[in-house]
Amino acid sequence: MPDQWDPRDQSPAEFLLRARRLSLPLSNARRWLALLVGRGECGVEECRRAGILPRRLLAAAADLPRLRLVKRIPSKDPGFEKLVFATPDDRVVETVILPLHKPGAFSVCVSSQIGCVMGCSYCATARIPAPRDLRGWEIVDQFLQARALVRAAGGRVTGAVFMGMGEPLLNYDRVMAAAELLSFPVHAAIGARAITISTVGLVPQIDRFTAEGRKFRLSISLGAATDEKRKQLVPAAARTPVAEVMAAARRHAESRRTRVMLSYVCIGGVNVSEEDARALGRLVGDTPVRLDLIDVWDPTGRYTPPDAAELDSFRDALRRHLGQPVARRFSGGADIGASCGSLGGS
Incomplete structure (x- = not known):
């Protein structure tokens, strides 16, 4: 047996x-x-x-273990909801239900670790003590329970993003196994292209992801276009020069023949100047990318988002120096600690 x-x-x-x-x-x-x-x-x-x-x-x-749903926290932003789970060892895991543009459609933002060792200075998750990887079932069960709640309310889940607590590529094997399971062609599975896996730029893992021919989308969070600023904002990731991160992104783009998704956390007075846009243009060069701008959410108040004028000026500078698609991503759920960088504060 x-x-x-x-x-x-x-x-x-x-x-x-x-x-x-x-x-x-x-x-x-x-x-x-x-x-x-x-x-x-x-x-x-x-x-x-x-x-x-x-x-x-x-x-x-035998009955498989489940995460215990401790709390559901709806946001004033329509459709956003944070789910607070407890693991069998009484650690907290947070998951977010995200509304999509199509009415009734949602994505689930899942966590891959409890805490995070990357130490992003603007992220609440980095402050969680004793970080650990989530097991495969702990990742999958977040999605299954969130989807059940969406279905019970008459909605449908059409995607998943590994952008919750933790650095997904540090828990590589379990994250990939979970993503493969969620996209396996059985009843109500989601497509591989509807799954996005985020990273702050771990070059060996990005290259492995590319070499394995993964069909999931990859999103790379830069934080800054220069090593000096990146060291300030993302200390652990900054051990690798940002030019090497972009080289890995270029290899991925060439292999997949598609644009690479870049996420850029915008911090007022820190990384949204004309020179930052110029540096980003030099860094990216002719690598095909799509840049998503995200307002910082720092629970300590050390960093704040740029005001409207500062952000508009930065976007204008990006049009001149980058010359590639730029979009502002709405990071909803700030009122419940569910926006980018705020998970782990419950």
Whole structure:
């Protein structure tokens, strides 16, 4: 008899391989994934009723662990909601439901770690003590529970972004396995291109992501276009010159034949000057990118967003020096600590 078997802790390929070794028919294994991913049902009783597992394997499908939903916090910004979960070891994980432009459609912002060692000076998550990676099932269960709440309200989840607590590429294997599971072609799965994985710029992992031919979208958060400012804002990531990060982005763009998504946290009086725009233009060069501008949200009050005039001036400078698509991303949920950089404050 195998030990407890949690499909949420494996990629679909790993799960199906183990199923074959245990002589579980492929059709039954796929039905189990459909039950988990499509319907979000994690109990042994569901497996028994569906006739998916033979008696000898039912013990391996003992009720799977779930995150405990501690609190739902709706925002005054329509559609935004923060979910506060507790893990079995009583650590806090925060997840955000994000409304999309199409009415009734939502994305789920999931966390990949508790805390973060990258030390971004404007991020609440970096202040959480004793950081650790989330297990695969802890990542997947955030999505499944958030989707269940959206469905209960009559909406639908059409995407996922790994932009919550933590640096996803530091928990690479579990994040990729979770993303593969969520996009596995079973009932109600989401497409791989509807999943975005964010990073502050870990070059070896970006190159690995590119070499593996991952279909998920990649978003690189720069923070600044010069090493001097990047060291101030993102200390751990700044150990790698920003030019090397952009070189990895270029390799990814060439391999995928698509634009690379760059996120840029805008901080008033810090990184939104004419010279910052000029430096960004020099850094990017002719690498095809799409730049998303995001207002900083710093719980300490040390950093503040640029005012309207400062931001407009920066965008005008970007048009001159960058000459590529620039958009301002609305970071909703600031009133509930759900905007970019604010998770972990509950």
